[in-house]
Amino acid sequence: MSFDLQGFPADSEALATLAARGLAYRLVDTSDAAATSKWVEADFRGFHHSRPRQIDLDFDFGLLAERRVHGVYDPTIAEPAVPVATVSSWPTGLSVPGGRSVDAWAVSSVTVSPTHRRRGIARALMLAELQNARSAGAALAMLTATEATIYGRFGYAPAARAATVYVDRRRAHWIGADVPGRVQFVDAAAIREIAPAIARRAVARTPGEIDRWPALLDRVLGLHDPESDRSRSRRVARYDDERGQPQGFAVFHVTREPNAPGVAEFDFLAAATDDAERALWRFLVEQDYVSGTRGLLRSVDEPLPWLLDDPRAITVTDVVDHLWLRVIDPIAALSARRYSSPGRLVVEVDDPVGIAAGRFELVVDDGGRAEVAAIESRDAAASVKGARGIRLGVRELGAIYLGGVRPSVLARAGRIEESAPRSIDLAERMFASTRTPHLSIWF
Numbered sequence: 023m024s025f026d027l028q029g030f031p032a033d034s035e036a037l038a039t040l041a042a043r044g045l046a047y048r049l050v051d052t053s054d055a056a057a058t059s060k061w062v063e064a065d066f067r068g069f070h071h072s073r074p075r076q077i078d079l080d081f082d083f084g085l086l087a088e089r090r091v092h093g094v095y096d097p098t099i100a101e102p103a104v105p106v107a108t109v110s111s112w113p114t115g116l117s118v119p120g121g122r123s124v125d126a127w128a129v130s131s132v133t134v135s136p137t138h139r140r141r142g143i144a145r146a147l148m149l150a151e152l153q154n155a156r157s158a159g160a161a162l163a164m165l166t167a168t169e170a171t172i173y174g175r176f177g178y179a180p181a182a183r184a185a186t187v188y189v190d191r192r193r194a195h196w197i198g199a200d201v202p203g204r205v206q207f208v209d210a211a212a213i214r215e216i217a218p219a220i221a222r223r224a225v226a227r228t229p230g231e232i233d234r235w236p237a238l239l240d241r242v243l244g245l246h247d248p249e250s251d252r253s254r255s256r257r258v259a260r261y262d263d264e265r266g267q268p269q270g271f272a273v274f275h276v277t278r279e280p281n282a283p284g285v286a287e288f289d290f291l292a293a294a295t296d297d298a299e300r301a302l303w304r305f306l307v308e309q310d311y312v313s314g315t316r317g318l319l320r321s322v323d324e325p326l327p328w329l330l331d332d333p334r335a336i337t338v339t340d341v342v343d344h345l346w347l348r349v350i351d352p353i354a355a356l357s358a359r360r361y362s363s364p365g366r367l368v369v370e371v372d373d374p375v376g377i378a379a380g381r382f383e384l385v386v387d388d389g390g391r392a393e394v395a396a397i398e399s400r401d402a403a404a405s406v407k408g409a410r411g412i413r414l415g416v417r418e419l420g421a422i423y424l425g426g427v428r429p430s431v432l433a434r435a436g437r438i439e440e441s442a443p444r445s446i447d448l449a450e451r452m453f454a455s456t457r458t459p460h461l462s463i464w465f
């Protein structure tokens with residue numbers, strides 16, 4: 023998705039709404055180091071982080087140069103150059119069922135200063151981001167959320183979950199078949215060059231994953247701040263297949279407990295093949311002098327229980343909604359993914375904000391490919407009369423889109439209706455995803 027981030031002005035409605043409250047909504051020029059530093063300060067403060075060091079600012083300058091960055095400014099406060107609200111966003115690919123990618127709009131860094139909370143600032147910013155997503159030609163907007171009660175009102179819904187997976191070392195007896203190839207330690211800087219290609223392939227095979235950006239890989243590998251305690255504790259294990267081709271890597275550290283074994287903890291595992299996934303999991307759970315292994319933001323559907331003799335060695339906690347989706351363009355979104363069953367379904371979408379509302383005909387062939395058309399004219403409506411169909415809100419469409427939430431569950435919750443008998447059954451079969459959607463990073 024090529025798109026000029028600075029190519030259109032700040033949203034006029036947000037501008038007017040906030041101006042009426044004495045606030046200035048501005049697109050930040052990320053080549054202006056002074057203005058960007060103040061924005062980063064506000065972002066760190068908004069998430070209750072310590073004040074950024076110069077090394078953090080330098081890192082963020084590089085990152086934000088690739089993003090559309092907005093701030094809200096209050097000229098009456100003691101430090102008017104520090105925004106009272108922040109948001110950043112960028113166009114990026116989202117993996118969808120069928121190994122394909124859809125153009126999406128990622129929204130991040132949503133903060134409002136506690137001195138200015140609950141005056142509608144976040145609302146103005148979030149509505150503006152929907153317009154930005156539309157201007158960028160994105161099919162969906164997406165985010166990860168600190169709290170699950172904020173974004174539903176703007177049409178977002180949880181679409182892919184993640185969980186913490188802990189494996190007790192004493193009970194972790196591996197019964198999975200041996201994987202050809204080998205796992206070896208590699209230097210973080212040395213793997214940086216091939217990391218994007220491995221990450222790209224890993225992302226492509228999992229619906230719900232989003233494209234990795236260069237600064238993310240630098241941070242994961244500890245390269246942005248190599249002498250910090252955090253970076254120095256990180257170890258990188260790479261899996262090479264039987265031909266010596268790197269197919270995956272994991273970044274982990276071992277927590278230090280006083281006079282006791284620590285826990286091998288990882289929050290980044292990129293596996294381009296099933297072999298890579300199995301080999302890296304095995305390496306991680308078979309550490310010595312640890313009490314266990316903890317994987318953060320893991321899939322809720324790991325094959326791990328089938329690889330260990332004692333599936334109860336595994337404890338899954340913190341199962342959370344993780345990826346939130348908001349459909350912007352139903353035709354582009356519905357056309358982008360592959361479906362698990364052929365069929366013809368009318369999808370009627372309700373959207374309080376108006377952006378994604380309409381009636382659409384979704385026709386899926388035997389190969390799972392979709393053709394989607396808006397049903398606008400009376401003739402078109404007559405041609406689908408009596409067809410199977412579902413009626414749902416834009417949130418429910420976002421929830422079922424990747425196959426992570428089943429239409430039948432939303433129907434039981436009274437949140438999807440069918441227009442003809444067995445329409446929910448058909449939707450259930452069509453929207454199912456062979457691979458459970460999963461997002462393994464925060465953004």
Ligand SMILES: CC(C)(COP(=O)(O)OP(=O)(O)OC[C@H]1O[C@@H](n2cnc3c(N)ncnc32)[C@H](O)[C@@H]1OP(=O)(O)O)[C@@H](O)C(=O)NCCC(=O)NCCS
Pocket residue numbers: 068069131132133134135138139140141142143144145146166167168169171172175
């Ligand atoms: C979340 C946050 C950005 C909200 O900012 P805000 O300007 O106070 O929000 P608004 O005044 O625009 O509120 C918009 C709506 O969201 C609701 N809302 C806002 N924050 C909420 C929260 N934390 N929990 C539940 N509802 C919330 C408001 O009640 C309001 O509802 P309504 O318009 O439907 O009546 C702000 O509290 C914040 O910076 N939190 C800390 C950082 C953070 O968690 N950011 C989110 C990153 S994913």
